[in-house]
Amino acid sequence: MDKQEKHIETLAVYIHGALSTLHAVGLVHNIKRRNWRDAAIHAGFIAYDAFATYTHHQYIKQKGS
Numbered sequence: 001m002d003k004q005e006k007h008i009e010t011l012a013v014y015i016h017g018a019l020s021t022l023h024a025v026g027l028v029h030n031i032k033r034r035n036w037r038d039a040a041i042h043a044g045f046i047a048y049d050a051f052a053t054y055t056h057h058q059y060i061k062q063k064g065s
Contacts, residue, residue: 001063012056020049 001009023046030039 009060016049016053
């Protein structure tokens with residue numbers, strides 16, 4: 001893995017992590033408002049971003065530095 005690809009993958013890990021955090025805030029907000037549909041949508045995106053974070057991190061570990 002070249003340096004540029006590693007930087008892009010590291011940025012992807014950071015962005016997916018940040019997005020899952022923001023979705024967690026939205027989830028809590030919508031649960032407080034008893035807006036179950038939007039809470040479920042945020043929960044789904046938390047799961048997606050967590051999986052994407054894991055996938056990008058595993059790719060970095062597999063390809064090495």
